Every structure is written in C-alpha cells, then in structure tokens.
Amino acid sequence: MSARELVVLGTASQVPTRHRNHNGYLLRWDGEGILFDPGEGTQRQMLRAGVAAHDLNRLCVTHFHGDHSLGLAGVIQRINLDRVPHPVTAHYPRSGQRFFDRLRYATAYRETVALTEAPVDADGPLATTPAYTLDARRLSHPVESYGYRLTEPDGRRMLPDRLAAHGIAGPDVGRLQREGVLDGVTLDEVSEVRRGQRFAFVMDTRLCDGVHALAEGCDLLVIESTFLDEDESLATDHGHLTAGQAARVARDAGVRHLVLTHFSQRYSEPEEFERQARAAGYAGELTVARDLMRVPVPKRR
16 A cells, blocks of 8 residues: 555545545555545545545545535544544634534544644644644635645655766765764765755635645645536636646646546546546546545656
C-alpha cells in the first residue's frame, strides 16, 4: 500500500445515487490520515474501503452543506467508540460552529477521545508538522467554504557522482547531511533541492483566486466538477465548477495528477467528464473518481 494515497469514499453531489455515495475522501500521508468532507454514509464506506477510525488524525470540512458534513456525527462517534488512542483535530468554517456542535452532539454517546476543534476563519496555515503544512483558502460558494492544501517541506537529494568526486561515502554522507559541511565540502556542493509534494482539496466553488492558489504546482489535485461545460450557467448560479473549468485550472497550475469528483446526479456517463477535461487542454494524469478507488500521490519529481 502506498504511504501516500487518496482513498475515495464517495463522489456524489447533493444526493447519492445507486453508484455514488455522498462525499468522503481520506488522504493517507505517511502515518497520518486526513478525512475530508464526510457526507452521509461515510462510516459504511470506510468499512468497505478498509479504513478504520484509528486511521484518522484530522477531519477537514470545506463547508456545511449536508453532502459534505452529515457523516460527521457517525464518524465522531465511531472515533470515540473505538477509543482512538491519539488526538484528532477538526477543521471547519468558524461561521458553521453551530452546525458542527449539532453534529458532534447529535445523539448521546460516551466521549473517550480528545477531539480538538480548530475552526477556520481566514486564509493561511492551520497546522505544521514534520511531514506537512496544512493551509486553507476561502472559496466562492453560497455558504462560507474553504479549500485545503498540504505542502511537504522541501528536502535535499544527494548526488552520488558529486559525493564520489569529493571522496565522501558511508557514514560521512549522514554527517554531512546533519552538519551541512564536511572537510570544507558544503551540502549544496553535493546535493540539490528535492521539492516537497503538494496536495490540494477543492470542493464546492465558482472560479476564484482561492481555487488557483490551492491548485498551484500540485502533485495531486482533487477538485469538484459538478457540471459538464454545457451547463456552465447552472454551475455559476449554484457556486460550482464544470469539468472544463476544473481542467483549465489544473492545466494553468501545472498539476501533475488531476482527480475530478462531486458529480451531479443528472449525468450518467463519467467518460464525458474526461473528454471535456482533455478538450480543455489538460495533458497530465487524469482520474474521474469512482467510489472506493485508491489514487496514489505521484512519486517525487
């Protein structure tokens, strides 16, 4: 199993269908699990996908429409029922605090886990760990909505030919990495920057600055494409994107792998989303999401 992968739990917008559950997306990032937008039925989809409550470290809700948040009640109660042994943090728009409270305490249960509430009310960083920085950006939707972005810190890639030219081998390589200089040879002379990986999650929104900022340079972009291009006026009216709009964002941002999701029930042919995305000029790796599929984060460049 990939140490970094997206597990798609649901792909439907507004209402589920026979083949699409409400939203739900788990990002596995090394030893952590970040659950985005758990809609109704997420707990059952987790079971079908082999995802346990113990896998969850963060809950990230973009906005409080039901298809993105009604699953919170069951997921939070399952976290407590299973006595998850580590703290779990929940991020969500601060303006929806009353909705989060209702979902967190929708019914009686015994709280056994430290669930930290960390609401979002502005663009910027939400958390920093050794593995990533989590940021939020405001989107454009009828209710307050935020997208999320993970950025891995840049590292260093050692260059064997340069190490050999300077006679550096074995334990001395590690010493140079730790200290930055060895016998007058600097780390910069024998290595290069290894760009950190980037992931973004963009749900219900019209085109706006936040969409472009979240997508910029992403290795994996998960983005809504509720409508096909011929229904662009509906998309704009309801605060959504079309397949072509999402693909042009990815094209202009240099996204390596684009995942389209959050499909209106009016469409039955997912192939058309791919066709329109390609017609819009996106040439990278492209996935039209299906429930219970797994999408690996691309390998580092």
